[in-house]
Amino acid sequence: MITGVHHIGIIVSDREKAIEFYGDVLGGELLYTSEADPEDIAKQIGVEGASNKAAVIKVGNSILELVEYVNPKCKPKQMSPCDIRTLHLAFEVDDINETVERLQKKGIKFTAVPKFIDKGKMKGWVWVYFKDPDGCQLELVENRELKNPL
Template sequence: MVVGPAHHYGVNVSDIERSIEFYRDVLGLELLREEKELSDHHEELLGVEGVEGTFAVLEGNGMKFELKSIDKPSNKSINAMRSPIDVGDDHFCWEVDDIDAKYEELTDKGVEFLGEPKSVGTVKSRVAYFYDPDGNVLELVEPE
């Protein structure tokens, strides 16, 4: 059995309003579901006792992003401790038609990139990596 198409990508964030502004206003995703309290069943779904927080859902080009901000129990950001080669969630990637133009547009909006767009011959593409407000790594790719 093969799994179906991707449904959504989940990102834990420290400040849901700031992240909504970034994903909506900077990256251009559409806000599908406004910030809302996590329901009681999230405690069972996440396997964490006493979990409280909020979530919102955005969409861009058919891919949904679920942003989740956990208020209780206390949590920490792992991004400051991890390297781009550590095991775990690495990045999410969007395809763009003109990576140089998108790089300039996002840089002008204050987005922090790891470097300028570069050609990667093994995947016949140009790529550029950048951070969201919590240090989650995102990528742009332009097929050559």
């Protein structure tokens, strides 16, 4: 039986750059780094000759696994937020305006200003999108009414 989400894996182009972003910029805690046994990882993911190195970071109460494939090298893809298989990761924050201001001072660019939802099922939410260094869509969410988790 599935009991919850254990971690979220994100394929990154550069593990060190991702550690800096998700750790230093977003405030996550680096738990550990690792390098997978090439034989095992190739078998597990079904890609012959695959090898990778990863970093595991705790952000709030969530765990992110940042994986850089050493072989085969990842191919950057230009994707739109509405493309199939595109995911976005939403971080819950206490104060969205303070968080946006803090991240802007660190060079983060947001796609728009935070949007307040004043009606419907998500009433009380305030949200805004931005991207990580590889273009992964990220979101900040403040739930001011705490009644509607989603």
